Amino acid sequence: MKKITKQLTVLFSFLFLTSFYAQEFAVSGKIIDSDNLTVAYANVLLTTTEGEIYKGTSSNESGTFSIEQVQAGTYILNISFLGYETFTKEIQVSSNLKLDTIVLTESAEALGEIEIVAQRPVFKKEQDRLVFTIENTTLTEGNVWEVLKGTPGILMINDEITVKNSSNIIYLINDKRVYLDQNELQQLLTGTNAASVKAIEVITNPPAKYDASGGAVINIKMSKNLITGYNGNLYTNYTQGIYPRAAAGTSHFYKTQKWNFFLGYAFDYRKINRKNNEEVTFIENEAIVGKWNTPIDRNTKSQSHTINANIDYEIDEKNTLSFSTNASFTPYWKRLTKSNTQATDSTFNSVNHTDRENKNIAFNLGYTHTAENGNTFAANAHHTAYTFDGFQDLETDYFDTQNTLTRSNLFNSRSLQEVAIFSGQLDYAIQAKDNQQIEFGAKVANIASDNDFTQISLNNGNQTLDIDNSGIFKYSETTYAGYISYKKSWETWDFSLGFRGEHTSAKGNLVNQEVNTFDYFKLFPTLSLSHTFNENHSLGVTYNKRIERPAYTNLNPFQFYLNDNAYVVGNPNLQPTISQLVTLSYTLNQEYTFEVYYRHEENTMSEQTFQDNENNKIKYVASNLKQDVDYGFDFFTYKSITDFWSVYVVNSIFKMNSQFFAVENDNRILENERWSMYSNIINYFSLSATTSAELSALYISPTVHGSSNISSRAQIDLSLKKSFAKGKWVASLTASDIFNTTGFEVSNNYLDQRNKYQTTFDNQWIRVGLRYNFGNTKLETNQRSSSESERERIKERD
16 A cells, blocks of 8 residues: 555656646736837747747737747747837746836837838749749738739639630639639638738649649738737728629638637628620521511629638647638529510510529538658548529510510529539648659549429419429539659759549439430649759740539520520530640740740530521520630730839730531531730839839730630729728729720621620729728738639539
């Protein structure tokens, strides 16, 4: 018994001593200046006596600070703030330590004697990407969507983004995929403060680790910071176009030594107008049998909510667990479309009321392990749940030449869609000797999409089910993918080679009718080789093969009517697009880049316009072209003109050739081609440390796509941003499409197809915005939106 008592005594003594020496304490204090004014947001760091950073924080608005969980020992306290001498002091920590008030001394180089010039953004062309670094520049005083619009390599018109003529883009934040469609993405990024953005990467030749479904990748890199604490912001903006629009939101970030929390919310109200004027000439046996002219006025109201939340837990220095969710809710979406068709021998008017609501919720769970040798292992699991509920009420009145009502046609339709996505991915990266890197990984994704469509005709108070345009369409798809890539840099050479294989098995089932199955394996190689001759000359070549799979709505075989004689319809037999791109580039003086490229697309997916001359119908059909080929010459430069003025210029001259199937003419293969060009000039002005401006001009010449010829368009935008009160307040003013030149015409003119429409967007507007930043504005954010290529295929018919 005595022996046991002695052993317990030794054990408890050991535990007590261990607890004492492992105890953690707090170091706190208050910071003022020589005028006895508090100094907010000063950097406070504890370093070891060897100079290594141990912990850090910043002072709050009252000038006080507290560093928690400090182990007993000797440290160097460092306090710094712009315009003041750095304060240093050695401290001993053996209990909670409250320091005397710390007075910062004004720097000998007084701020009044120093001209503060805002740092200019930096543009760099790398082996497979364009990198636009904006950290600590005035470009970060707005929101992330505004930053994207002004990023070299990104072309944005009518809020549609393209990179090198491709709209098939993967979006990432801190290398995590964004789960939202373009409208939801815009809402999220408009509500996200750009102050924490380090750089925008436009990856024009995506490595094998990325899904093969993206023609290009846009990666938003967030800044890093050691400081713990809290920050947040509130913002609102008002836009006046044809109708007013408004948005508001808030985001909050809190960081401790182990945990990172982010929560963002954005609300968006819109009323947007769009006008079309359509002309159709019906031809039979090479003779004109009728002409239609239809002005269309469309007004869309919507209210949407976007929520983004992230939690990171740092288990230790090598292991991190993360969880994120993105949710988009549109409980209110109403569209009123009025059209008046003047035909050869009659007139008919249509009124289309469309109501929608949808929910788009994603969950992402990730784990990352980083070994001491730099090797990393990452695991990720993802789930998306999407629901759509749409109702349409369409009435058409027909009148004769005497303007007498001859008949009315009334029907309504209900569309329900549910999409569920599950995916998992594993990645491993090895940092080898001599600047070599090997990456490999695997992914599996499963998609299930159910579409229930019902159309009912209403005649004389009687309801009749339209059997031909009602039913249930189920689609399922499973994809298994694996990849391996190798990178090496030596002296003046950079080389990378990757292979990604994807096996897809899919089935489309129109209940009680036909079943379509797809089963294919595709290999997607990527190659990049560059050589730097000297600081003035470099040469590079890249090659990649990519795939674009159909959006689930485009597989839906049911007809969605725009008016009584025009409808949009999907295609269950739609094939994926396979594209290959080769680029040869030369860079002069690290400023001027010249590129020639060749791209070939097989089974290009496109919405094609066809007129049924026999039944006088216009249909917009999700179709495969036989192929698209384009090749051309690009020139771009990013150049500093003065200390406050930088300019980005891109000019592209290219030839487009589309081979398409004339569906209404025995599927004959026809060709449409022309030379085109576009020019984009973006001027960046850092007028002061707190004021910036952007002036951009865009011109696109006439182009072709499939059977369509598209007229030229142009756009000039101006934006101003000003921060106040040490960055707490940011005001912005933006004028979009100043000269109202973004409208264009789309025409089809071949064989017996004669139709065109002119469209005018509600794109000329003025927006005023105000943002308030509070808390510790020096903090980074862990905000991100993980996404999957499968999720981006959730689209709604417009």
